[in-house]
Amino acid sequence: MDTDYDEVSVEETLSRHRQILDRFCKDKKLNVVEVLEEVVSGESLAARPQMMRLLDLVSTGMYAGVVCMDIERLSRGSSMEAGYIMQIFQTNYCKIITPGKTFDLQNESDEQFTDMKFMFSRYELKTINKRLVRGRNQSASEGKFMGSMAPYGYRPYKLSGVKGNSLRIEPEEAKVVQMIYDMYGKQGMGYNAIAYALNDMHIPARKGQWSQTSIVNILTNEVYLGKIRWRREPVKKVVKDGFLAKTRILNDDYELYDGMHEPIITEEQWERARAVQAKYKNTSVHTQRELKNPFAGILFCEKCGAIMKRYLPHPKESPTAWYRCPTRGCDCKMIKCEVVENSIHEAMEDWLEKYILEIEADQQPKADPIAAALDAVRGQLAQLQLQQENICEYLEKGVYTIDMFTKRNASLTKEINQLQSTEADLLRQQSEGSQKRQATVQIIPTTQHILENYPILTVAEKNRLWKLVMRKATVYRSPENKLSIQIYPRLPK
Ligand SMILES: [Zn+2]
Incomplete structure (x- = not known):
């Protein structure tokens, strides 16, 4: 399947990691003494001079912690080497700080976790995936469009000069989006009524007919305000009716960035829709969340x-x-x-x-x-x-x-x-x-x-x-x- 966004290159990934960690250290007010960047990713410790230097520094016992993207990045070699690395961190009371979690090897459960993760660090499948997601998050924060299908009202286009994609307004569809917001916010029509009305006017939907869901999606998507939405964890395992199902989390746990694209609706239209939604929050014809x-x-x-x-x-x-x-x-x-x-x-x-x-x-x-x-x-x-x-x-x-x-x-x-x-x-x-x-x-x-x-x-x-x-x-x-x-x-x- 073809994706709309660009492949994330190794160099780009590294520079993004650098940016993310910079920002992370600033946010956390961490005093950064030295930055080490390993360009070559050797298999053994000996082939990773920066890693050797890192261990020397940690061995002085003068560092409270080492900040890195992933705990896996500290070890690439055999599990024996991983054990050695871990021991140096532990005996020198040095924490491993990642944007996701801080590992304190004095803490037994963290130690076990680190141990295990080191052992499996050579199998990087998961990490690669995570890295890709992170690269996409960075792109989202730059206001680029990350999805594979543009929301109704927009068409995706490739940005010139830079990597990534953004959205262009599709005028005919944009008018329909405006209309939906007015029907809901001003005329007090429900989701179903709006869907019926649009079908009645023979306005083509993206797929098939207009439905309650497609209306809800339009009325709740900040993309129309010119924002880019980024969910930390788009998919979550949940037990539903006794079955394990993967569901997109539709809670509020996402970040919004200013998009590079033009908004279709105004803040006022958006706020009015929110107010109506809050008012009818109890009716059963609502979100599936x-x-x-x-x-x-x-x-x-x-x-x-x-x-x-x-x-x-x-x-x-x-x-x-x-x-x-x-x-x-x-x-x-x-x-x-x-x-x-x-x-x-x-x-x-x-x-x-x-x-x-x-x-x-x-x-x-x-x-x-x-x-x-x-x-x-x-x-x-x-x-x-x-x-x-x-x-x-x-x-x-x-x-x-x-x-x-x-x-x-x-x-x-x-x-x-x-x-x-x-x-x-x-x-x-x-x-x-x-x-x-x-x-x-x-x-x-x-x-x-x-x-x-x-x-x-x-x-x-x-x-x-x-x-x-x-x-x-x-x-x-x-x-x-x-x-x-x-x-x-x-x-x-
Ligand atoms: Zn009965």
Whole structure:
């Protein structure tokens, strides 16, 4: 397959590495004492004079670290030599600093990692690949276009005089991009509606027909602002439905550079699209990046107990998502996700309102037997303590003999001790009760938080919060279209 970008040459790679490391050292405020560059990449240490010099320097013990692109670059020879190199770094407390990671050989796990990487350093496949990616990143930071297919609205062209490619505006398509931004940002049309409209006007799409995805891609690509997007790790392994799948990460982990190409839209158009997007972040017709089912793991079929599946028909059949009972023979009919979501939201609102009233009633003082018992015990205690004071007075006034006083005082003291231990028991019970009540009350603010912020929560957030306040919910739509929804709030036992 032909790529649109140029092959990265060895010299170019080296000079890029130099630039990257320069910038890295400046950013990290590293005091660079000496720069060593090995032009020849010999197989053995002896054939790499700069490497020999490096080891001599490290051996003086005066260097905190060696900065290099890749740990693999320090060794090319046999694993024995690698071991030797590592030993010199370790005994001289010298770190190996790469833009990706700092290796401290005093740290055992780093040591093992370094060890292993050195051993495999001769097999450079991975490194070559990484180097190529890095070269491309550098090109991206210069504003060149790195992709293999130009975004809609642009055509790629080869830069003259320098290596690399950039983008040229394709006027007809640029008008369509403008139109899409206006339909979304100004006219408030959804992705699907825009796709339908464009197909209706017979405006040709890049491939086949306009779809929700192609519209989303245009509305979220900074390339139209004149930027170049660079993702650090474009592909990530993820486990999806029990299968290992490689997915493009569509999170915000990318860098933006000023492109060499002209923008098609204005900052204002871009910002307006962002604002609309933020507003509708909760609707299911959105990006494919996150979890889509707010009730993942907690929504069951009321009839058969199966976990309800979220089902998205082809957009031509139905523009909305449905919940479907997967059990063969179960007569539960499909229910629109939106309906389920609204109903559960409402049910939780009703429940919360009642629950708050219940809790408030429960917290009335009359309803607390422990508090009443405490009052009684404290009253008795006060009386006994008063009696104890009295007998002291009797003794002083000669009403009581010492013998009488001693006996009376002993019995009073015994009673007081008993009551005090009862009081302590009651206090313990009271604090346990209030802890439990606190756990009960905890569910209130969490539920309120979900209900109040619902429109601005992401689906993943909704799911996480629903799971906090609900053990499960069940739904059933009978063949006669009777809809039933039950919620099971998570209450402390
Ligand atoms: Zn069912």
